[in-house]
Amino acid sequence: MSSSAQDNRPANGPLVLSIDAMGGDRGPATIVAGLDIFARRNRSAQFLLHGPAAQLDPLVQKKRRLAGRCEIRDAQGVVSMEDKPSHVMRNGQDTSMWSTLDSVRNGEATVAVSCGNTGALMLLSMVRLRKLPGVNRPAIAVLWPSKNPQGFNVMLDVGADIRADAQDLLKYALMGASYARNGLALDRPRIGLLNVGTEEHKGRAELKQAHDLIAAQAEQGNFEFVGFAEGGDIPGDRCDVIVTDGFTGNIALKTGEGTASLIGQFLREAFAYSPLSRVAALLALTSLKRLQARIDPRRKNGGVFLGLNGTVVKSHGAADATGVAAAVELAYDLAQSGFGDRLAARIASAASTAEDTAADDGDEQKKDGTDP
Amino acid sequence: MSSSAQDNRPANGPLVLSIDAMGGDRGPATIVAGLDIFARRNRSAQFLLHGPAAQLDPLVQKKRRLAGRCEIRDAQGVVSMEDKPSHVMRNGQDTSMWSTLDSVRNGEATVAVSCGNTGALMLLSMVRLRKLPGVNRPAIAVLWPSKNPQGFNVMLDVGADIRADAQDLLKYALMGASYARNGLALDRPRIGLLNVGTEEHKGRAELKQAHDLIAAQAEQGNFEFVGFAEGGDIPGDRCDVIVTDGFTGNIALKTGEGTASLIGQFLREAFAYSPLSRVAALLALTSLKRLQARIDPRRKNGGVFLGLNGTVVKSHGAADATGVAAAVELAYDLAQSGFGDRLAARIASAASTAEDTAADDGDEQKKDGTDP
Known part of the structure; x- marks a missing residue:
């Protein structure tokens, strides 16, 4: 299987x-x-x-x-x-x-x-x-508009399971890295583990444990681990992949969508305020459409089950x-991109001993362009 | 004390x-x-x-x-x-x-x-x-821009403690209701308990327990309980107070701030795109400033320790x-507004037996304007 x-x-x-x-x-x-x-x-x-x-x-x-x-x-x-x-x-x-x-x-x-x-x-x-x-626990990954050059970050899990232990979070990191390599064409994605602060002593016990597990796999998994990330990093440029449990991820996702919707409403109200502002809106139409296109959730529609x-x-x-x-x-x-096979290989490789690493890495590097 | x-x-x-x-x-x-x-x-x-x-x-x-x-x-x-x-x-x-x-x-x-x-x-x-x-656990409450007529919702805890059990969440509901009555002048605030879905069977065990505890106190506590709320309700108009643990609340807060910052950057880029869009920006300046004023975090700066x-x-x-x-x-x-005393009275009242309710409610109703 x-x-x-x-x-x-x-x-x-x-x-x-x-x-x-x-x-x-x-x-x-x-x-x-x-x-x-x-x-x-x-x-x-x-x-x-x-x-x-x-x-x-x-x-x-x-x-x-x-x-x-x-x-x-x-x-x-x-x-x-x-x-x-x-x-x-x-x-x-x-x-x-x-x-x-x-x-x-x-x-x-x-x-x-x-x-x-x-x-x-x-x-x-x-x-x-x-x-x-x-x-043990599959995850749902989404692409989230961000300040990064690729325009999007990966976040997972956004709601497949409300729980995740340290081992699950490690798998999410590996799966998220694979998704970022194949879906966002990033050679060596930067992974962040969502927490309430970036200091290593902060947060829940399973997060500290996951922190060490993910750090230990960074080399073999061909990603960079930036450590703990905060809510502001989800649309930010400090990392490319944000790893969290499905409860927190779902609430963050919906909070972000709700905030974008609120600002959209404020923007419409601001430009409908007076006859003059309605004229300004006409002139600004191209710019406003350009903005709308960048935050349009339909552009990258789809959670991927990993x-x-x-x-x-x-x-x-x-x-x-x-x-x-x-x-x-x-x-x-x-x-x-053959994503499914690559991801399965990554997970299998992480589960196996470190000696198996070399052969597996050579395979994925072809796609990454580092070994054409 | x-x-x-x-x-x-x-x-x-x-x-x-x-x-x-x-x-x-x-x-x-x-x-x-x-x-x-x-x-x-x-x-x-x-x-x-x-x-x-x-x-x-x-x-x-x-x-x-x-x-x-x-x-x-x-x-x-x-x-x-x-x-x-x-x-x-x-x-x-x-x-x-x-x-x-x-x-x-x-x-x-x-x-x-x-x-x-x-x-x-x-x-x-x-x-x-x-x-x-x-x-048992104090909380930090913030005011969050929202679609509600009062312009802001209360959310707590946003980071005093990364844990909260069902009893803590009940106290957060009581404290949040007091804050909304005194800080937002709402007679009977609507309380929502943050979860990953609004169905009653969803979510973690302590949330289901808190759901029942809060529902049982709504009458005595002079608030309306709307049940479970989702991330999108934090800036929405389904409730006035969102109750959650400090881990989830802190991540939601920072995700919302990060999203607003991202959209602000996109907006600036959209209006700086071409000479024409820069002219449009000048004409739209008043409207854009009106928008900025509504999402300016400095307008309601301050987390309140409750x-x-x-x-x-x-x-x-x-x-x-x-x-x-x-x-x-x-x-x-x-x-x-004498907020400190009112809040202490609410908590004491919730802790005491139901018989004590009448006398206490009469006191707070004066401020609420229902009994001048």
Whole structure:
């Protein structure tokens, strides 16, 4: 089980993406419209689209670009946002979500994308794809706008599990480093461990223990460990990857989104204040749009589930077609880079003895460009 | 020890504020300049200013508005940002911070203000002022810009203690409600308990327990309990007070500050992009300044230490004169409202049996305007 699903695909065949058409707030038409946008930019990828065929067929027929590239897999059941994960696990065999994951499980597709219920998708992913050997708690990683040159930082876990012990945090560091290398093209990502201060004596016991575990793996794991990071470093430029437990990470993520939304509202109010400020807004429109584009959450839409045999991208439930296209593109990019295999190799290498290090590192360095 | 320091002050005498002149990043001249700004707006308050007299005397002499209102208390020692709290507790008797707190302890002043080392100030406050009966862990509360009509929400704890059990979270709810009543003039504040979802089955065990404890006190405590809140509610309008442990609260606070700083940078870059956008920026200047004023952290500068015999306001270490003036004003407003006594009464009432409730509520309702 340690090799991931992409091994099954023909050596030079097109990448196949498994897409859940159901479960998003805006319905399957938005998912198909998002696929269509992605298909305009990418001419090779193939899609398996899961959901009620009678509903999906006419939607796909209308998009000429999807002709011959999109196979519909009929699944009548739909997981709703209110469904309890444990209920879906026991009774969800007929759902589009289950079918979407099983295409990755049986090797037909390299990566899965869903807009559905996060808790159900995570539990079902663990059950159907299984955890990577050496991973106790999988994590959800997001890209967060930042002051760094690459424009984004990685943060994980943002809510797969509300608990994480020191060993879990070490795995998050390794998985986050792999994601930053493959998703942000950083040779040697800088990892920070989220805490309430940067002094080494501060914080909870498991954080001090995780601090030492991560520091000890930095050399072998090909990352730089900057030590403890603070909340301000998540959108900052002191590190590229922020490691934390899913409780803290989820609250930080939503606090950041809420703060951006508040400032957006203040900005609109400031420019709607008087006739003169409305004129100024017209003149400033290009600049304001430039700002909006940089903080638009749809640009990098998608939490990535890490630590499973196969990659799953969770798109925001409320995503519009642009957001869906971004999630599909993220999934494609990760599949294309062979991310799943690289990550599995990293985790296996960390679990094995230090002697195994050299051979493994040589493999990943090819991608990193340090050994072409 | 259950009655607070303001009992010692003459019934109608001016309020006395105890100010630590040292420990801020910008030195005592900034503190004195902040006092001067506040003194322009407020003509009655008196100040006890703590620090090296030889350094403070000439600074105060230069400000005519402070003449006759500012008494200097010579203290040679200074607590630096690097000093360990435990070291200050054992060896800090000669410091301006110690002297500042002792003026509240011995009843000479109603409230203390310091820009210094947060950890040292909290530990010293606990040792010199003592915790209120019924409070195990004091908390630091901040005002957070929000979508609510009052413009700000209260959040606590933002870093007094990295742990909080269910009983602590209940006390935070009671203290936060008192702060919102006195600091934001809300009759019946809405309290939310920070968690990773709003469903009652989610989250850590101590949060579910705290949920039930807080719900049971809502009627007697004269607040509304909205249940679990998420990170997005901190700057939102679903509640007025957000209750959490100091680890999570500190990370949320710094994530919010970091996000605001990132968006500010993006905004500047968007308007500096081209000659045309620089012209637009000139025309939009008034609107941009209106925005800046609403998210300016100096407007509501100051974390308030709650749960002690006496009120302590911690100003941001990097505060400029405007920020210092805001912290002093916050301290004055809280002292003026008799906040310390009200909060102590609330905590005592919650600890006592339900029969005691009626008498206590009548007292606070006068201030709330429901029983004039």
